[in-house]
Amino acid sequence: xxxxxxxxxxxxxxxxxxxxxxxxxxxxxxxxxxxxxxxxxxxxxxxxxxxxxxxxxxxxxxxxxxxxxxxxxxxxxxxxxxxxxxxxxxxxxxxxxxxxxxxxxxxxxxxxxxxxxxxxxxxxxxxxxxxxxxxxxxxxxxxxxxxxxxxxxxxxxxxxxxxxxxxxxxxxxxxxxxxxxxxxxxxxxxxxxxxxxxxxxxxxxxxxxxxxxxxxxxxxxxxxxxxxxxxxxxxxxxxxxxxxxxxxxxxxxxxxxxxxxxxxxxxxxxxxxxxxxxxxxxxxxxxxxxxxxxxxxxxxxxxxxxxxxxxxxxxxxxxxxxxxxxxxxxxxxxxxxxxxxxxxxxxxxxxxxxxxxxxxxxxxxx
Numbered sequence: 208x209x210x211x212x213x214x215x216x217x218x219x220x221x222x223x224x225x226x227x228x229x230x231x232x233x234x235x236x237x238x239x240x241x242x243x244x245x246x247x248x249x250x251x252x253x254x255x256x257x258x259x260x261x262x263x264x265x266x267x268x269x270x271x272x273x274x275x276x277x278x279x280x281x282x283x284x285x286x287x288x289x290x291x292x293x294x295x296x297x298x299x300x301x302x303x304x305x306x307x308x309x310x311x312x313x314x315x316x317x318x319x320x321x322x323x324x325x326x327x328x329x330x331x332x333x334x335x336x337x338x339x340x341x342x343x344x345x346x347x348x349x350x351x352x353x354x355x356x357x358x359x360x361x362x363x364x365x366x367x368x369x370x371x372x373x374x375x376x377x378x379x380x381x382x383x384x385x386x387x388x389x390x391x392x393x394x395x396x397x398x399x400x401x402x403x404x405x406x407x408x409x410x411x412x413x414x415x416x417x418x419x420x421x422x423x424x425x426x427x428x429x430x431x432x433x434x435x436x437x438x439x440x441x442x443x444x445x446x447x448x449x450x451x452x453x454x455x456x457x458x459x460x461x462x463x464x465x466x467x468x469x470x471x472x473x474x475x476x477x478x479x480x481x482x483x484x485x486x487x488x489x490x491x492x493x494x495x496x497x498x499x500x501x502x503x504x505x506x507x508x509x510x511x512x513x514x515x516x517x518x519x520x521x522x523x524x525x526x527x528x529x530x531x532x533x534x535x536x537x538x539x540x541x542x543x544x545x546x547x548x549x550x551x552x553x554x555x556x557x558x559x560x561x562x563x564x565x566x567x568x569x570x571x572x573x
Contacts, residue, residue: 212548231291238565239281241544244307248324257318258318281335285344288301288305309331309337309341310337310340317332367439376555378434381552382454382455382458418485422517425481428490428509429508431451432509435495482525503560510557
């Protein structure tokens with residue numbers, strides 16, 4: 208027997224279909240339907256043919272905002288469909304499936320909008336949706352079979368999180384919880400005065416830079432430590448968490464440009480937000496080396512303290528002024544959904560932390 212037969216074998220991830228991509232494609236399609244047809248106040252007796260929009264002339268005013276939103280909305284759909292079609296359908300066949308399903312979904316949505324008083328279906332919107340699906344599919348097709356089958360993703364997330372799928376879900380939802388405009392950057396968990404009541408601060412003058420620096424810094428430190436508690440000990444936690452923060456910043460900038468205009472893309476990046484992120488990132492480097500129990504205590508203290516401050520302190524008056532430039536437009540219902548994500552992220556995190564508070568440290572076997 209050769210010596211190589213005694214070498215430990217690496218875990219093999221077979222190239223196969225990705226059921227998660229198929230489920231995500233369906234969920235994303237339902238999300239498009241929700242955002243396009245909400246609040247579902249159909250009027251079937253308006254006397255308009257459901258297909259009149261196909262022969263109708265183009266809108267008199269075509270804005271870059273509407274075209275961009277219609278394209279961007281379908282890019283993830285086309286991208287996911289290529290993953291969902293693998294391995295039975297690949298390359299140009301998968302591309303055709305992605306374009307066809309994007310066209311059918313967009314056709315269905317535009318037709319149903321004919322009966323909605325608050326929506327105006329347009330052939331231009333349909334073409335923008337199909338083009339978005341095409342772009343998404345073209346981005347996915349060049350990826351190798353390891354990515355299309357999901358084996359690369361499953362291997363990566365197994366190396367990072369193991370079986371802690373709840374933390375993995377919190378990790379993926381965190382950037383989206385920051386899209387809805389907030390008084391302070393990273394200030395999730397805004398529940399108004401439902402819990403803490405309304406407080407009259409009178410003529411109290413609050414240093415807004417210090418307040419936002421506190422909220423941003425402690426919220427990021429608490430959230431990052433929480434996510435690190437669900438990661439494997441050997442995972443590159445520092446790099447992963449910094450990558451998450453960078454992606455969150457990019458996503459926030461993109462959607463701020465869509466919501467407020469390109470000239471206001473970085474209106475959220477104040478001095479308090481910058482220094483809060485910077486100081487918290489330095490503190491995180493040190494805190495990641497603490498024992499698990501200490502990290503748990505520090506994380507929950509940060510998040511509880513930030514939640515109290517966010518909900519009892521007055522909103523930033525400069526933030527209130529910026530809301531006047533908020534052009535929700537076709538993102539109205541998307542913003543409602545993102546607001547819910549922002550509200551529920553912190554309670555979900557607290558539930559996970561409480562459930563795992565008294566369990567033995569899960570990383571000793573990794």
